[in-house]
Each structure stands twice: as structure tokens, then as C-alpha cells.
Amino acid sequence: MQPGEQRDEVEMLSLMLLIRRFEERASQQYQAQKIGGFCHLYIGQEAVVAGAVAAVRDDDYIITAYRDHAHALARGTSADACMAELFGKETGCSRGLGGSMHFFDRKNHMYGGHAIVAAHVPLAVGMAFAIKYRGEDRVTLCFFGDGAINQGAFHEALNLAALYKLPIVFICENNLFAMGTSVKRSTSLKQIVDRAEGYDIPGEIVDGMNFREVRDEIAEIVDSIRKEPHPAFLEVRTYRYRGHSMSDPASYRTKKELEKYRLDDPITRLRAQLTREGKLTNEQFDRLDKQAKETVLAAVKFAEQSPQPPLEKLYDYTYADGAKP
């Protein structure tokens, strides 16, 4: 996307559908044991990343934690490359060496996929440092969960970003649970956004189930950062429908709570907004959904048919110069 250009909302709805269908299919393939390790699904949170990418340029930097499939898809990594990564195949976005938690796509400015909680927040600050060092007008978007805000790395990174006035938006995807521990049991604050105040970083709260609200808030923040580099903090209130990972039945929350959020589904909501405004028909929506399902099914097929990373390349990705010490 070029500066000043507004992303088409129907296109963004179709991205959210792609994420939803991708994750559903990933869940199924995980249960079929085609996918190994840990696998964290983004279902319910789609409006957050969709709203964010709709608000920034394609050359802005994006980095996130381990619930990262959606961030790669939103950045334009193909469903094929994402599914192949889950399958551990050489055609995956990290050549099958990263797995679910380590999606990378340099070409599309997706900088991971990081699995140690909050360890990537200093990395994001370093990327923002490089932007300022070079005098560019890019912005770094750093996504993390509510679990990250109690880690030392998070606090050190926020302080550094504020001290050096770096162009970065800290986006806390507050889905209310760090694995099975609710925010109430993990965090001494009434609201997460207050963490930012401690570092003199401006903070806002937005409804993460509302695509437009997320997009507009981030667009406004990013606009002000491009004029004068500084950090900003956004608490995005969202919800994950599934457990923390595939192995988590999420018995720490009630059916009632889940149902409440399902009624506020981000896809349903954007669909209703667009339909009401005459920008989308039911037939169009069904077609978009069908396309998303087909894309994902094709991705599964692609992943299945892709080759394993060759054993003889085992030592090729340890040192950039091929050193074998």
C-alpha cells in the first residue's frame, strides 16, 4: 500500500476470513498429527492484525510473539508458505526450521514469530532504533499479549524506546489470559494501558473486536509518529475463542464468557457494517468465504506435497558464512 491510500474494507474482511479459515484448518491438521509442537490459534482476534496492517504501509516493520500465523498472512505471506511451515516443509516461510511459533518473511517485512514471552519487545525497539538511525519515516508495530507486560524485557524495552524517542507502536493484544492465568491474577493494574504511563508513553484503549476502531486508532498514532518519532502504546481488548494452544481445553473460563464474545465476533461485525452501508451483499460474503476456504484447502495440499528439508542441509543455517566450528 502506498502512503495515504486507504485499504479496501472488503479486502480486509476477506483477509480476516482467510485467517479464520486458515486457523480452523490448522487446528484440524494438528489433530490429524500433520503439525507438530505447539500451535497457538488466533481465532477471535482477527480484527486486531487486520486493523493494524490496514493502517500502515507495506514497508513498515511488523514483529509479534508466538501467536503469529495471522500476522504473516496479513503481511502477505501466502497461505501455502504458512501451512507448509506448520507441516515443517522446505517450502515453508521459514523453510520448515521455525515452526508455528517462528514465522518469518523478510520480503514482506514480517520479522517473526518469537516464542519467548516479551523477548521480542527489545528486538522491536532495535528495529525502531534502526529506523531513526537511518532517518527513515517507517514505523515498527510490535505486537504482544497481556502475558508479556510483566516480563523484565518488556519494561526495559519501553524505557529505552521512550528514552531514545523511537518510532514504535506497542500493541498489546489483551485477550484476557496469559495461558490459563487471567489478567486479574497476573497484573497489579486495573488496566494494562497504565503500564505505558509509567514510561511517559502515550497510551490508548481500543475495542479489538471492531476492525474500524483498531484501524483508525493505529492510523492516527502512526501518522503522528511519522511527523515526529516517538513510542506509543495501544491496549487492544480482544478475545481468543480457542485455548492458549492446541493442548489447552481452556477450562479456566466459562462457556457463558466465550459465548458473550462470540456474539461480538469481529468478522460478523465488519460484515454487518459493510452490509448495512450497501458495500457488501450476502452473495459476495459467501463468495469471499468460499474463496478463503479454497485457498486454505489448496495450502494443505501444497504443504502435503512439499518436500522435507533435506538432511544434507542440516548445517547450512547455523552460521551465515557456512562456518562449521
Place this chain on the structure above:
Amino acid sequence: MREITYRQALNEALAEELERDPNVFLMGEEVAEYQGAYKVSQGLLQRFGPRRIIDTPISENGFAGLGVGAAMVGLRPIIEFMTFSFSLVAFDQVVNNAPNMFTMSGGQFNIPITFRGPNGPAHQLGATHSHATENFYASVPGLKVCTPATPRDAKGLLKTAVRDDNPVLVLEAELLYSSKGMVEPPDEELLIPLGKADVKREGSDVSIICYAQTVPLALKVAAQLEEEDISAEIVDLRSIKPLDEKAIFDSVTKTHRVVIVEQDHPFCGVGAEVCYRIQKNIFDALDAPIIRVSQEDVPMPYNERLEHAVLPNAEKLIAAVKQVCYA
């Protein structure tokens, strides 16, 4: 050649690399306005300005990670730890982020970063400030680790580290900052490759394999042994990883007897790896079992006499040499 200190040699290396490549910057605690806790960065702020010589708060995890992130998008950070004992606070960044990124991203993101600073026991700094970290870091795939012992090696290895496309740890010898040695003049480019050991003294009876702060110790002991007609060859590893097997094997094939003197702890120490490789590859060249002299396996005591007893020292090294020489 001219004589300069280890500290000056590092300072020259930093200045030359900052001059050569605009993507290089130096960041750490007290590196700028204070001119460096050990004065290694003296004058660099005045010369290169605050954009490239950057003071940080006491946040090792934060600024080490900042360096890794900046390296992901093409800068070449030099991150100074005031001592590598403090790098333990940033262990996650040095061990989990820097060396794993290239693999995890399927080769998309290499991390051209240099972590540097003093390492190893100094003098009565007690348990928390005396860590020799080389064996921790050398065990991590994706990291390179070097341990210069002379001004010349310090300059040449640091410059090479900055130009390397991987994360490299330059573990400086805390006790040697003021030591002097001959170094090429500043207008002569000095690059010493990683993974090349250096025979600091030729000998025929025993190979003493050493690095960092044990190099001057080994040289001193070799002079003493000479008086007793024992000719010791001093092999300075210079790099722990990559390890120069060939230089080690060449020396041992010549002398047939080995003492490894290392500044870390004995359990899973650097010497254990060197010892393993010797016996695996050139077992028949050995005329005696290999002996390792290291720190004692205890946290470092503050008391001076006890500290001396913990460290590898001349008495222990001489005894070890005599044992392998059956002298």
C-alpha cells in the same frame, strides 16, 4: 610496529570500524559520556557523536535485544557489556535470540552483532563479578567466541568480529587492559581471522594450551620451566569457537604431552572439549594423560588468598607440566 596497551588496541579497532562502516554503532553502559567503564571507548563520543556512541540505562536484556533487532534490519551493532558477568542478565538475548534467528527464519535473518567486554576473574571482585563465560557461550550453536590475550590479537580479532555476519562474542581479558604489546601502525589494516590459534612460544617437550588471561601465565611458567630444561610450547587458542584443531594437533604431534590451562570452571569447561578432540583424533600421539588446570569448582571467594587458590596459577601449572613430563 609500535607498543600500545590492550585498551588502546581495542579503542583503535572500534574507531577504525566506526570510521569504515556507517552501519556500525557502539552501545552500552557508560560507553559515551563517561568514556567507558574501562576507558576502552575513550574519545569515541567526541569523534563520532551521540548518534553512534550511545549510553544506555542499566538494562542489559533491553539493550542487548535492541542490538539484535537493529542487526535484523541491517545495522552492525557493537554491544558492550560492562563485564560479561552482567551479560547473564541478557542471557536470553545472547543465547536465544542472536544465534537462533538465522536458523529459525530459514536463513532470512543473519545477525551481524558483536558483544564485547571484559570477561573472567579479575581481582577480588567476588562471586557475582568474576564469571568466565566462554564455556557457556561456546556451547551455543550460532555463536562465535574469541578471547584475545595480547593488544595485537585484541585489535585484529575485534575488527574481524565487527565484520563477521554472525553474532560474535569478544571476551576481553579484564586483567590485561593495561598490558602492552607490539601492534602494526594504524595505517596498516590488521585483521586476525576467527578460528586461528597462535603459537606464542615454540617448544618441544610439552604443549601448554591456553587462552585469554592464562596466556601470560603460561608464558611466565614456560620461562621458569626453561631453567629446569623443560621446553614448553605455548598455544594460544585466541578463538574458542571456531576452535583451531589443526594448530592444537600440530603442536601435540610434536610434543606428545599436553596441559590445558583455562580460566573457566572444570566441569564442562573449554579444556574438556579440547581434551576430547585430542584423544579422539590423535590418541597415538600422546605419551601421557592430558591434564587440565582450571578454576576450582567453587563460586569465587572474595578473600585474596582463597581467590588465588581458586584460580589457575603458576604453582598448579608447573606441577601439571611436571606430571605430564614425568619429571
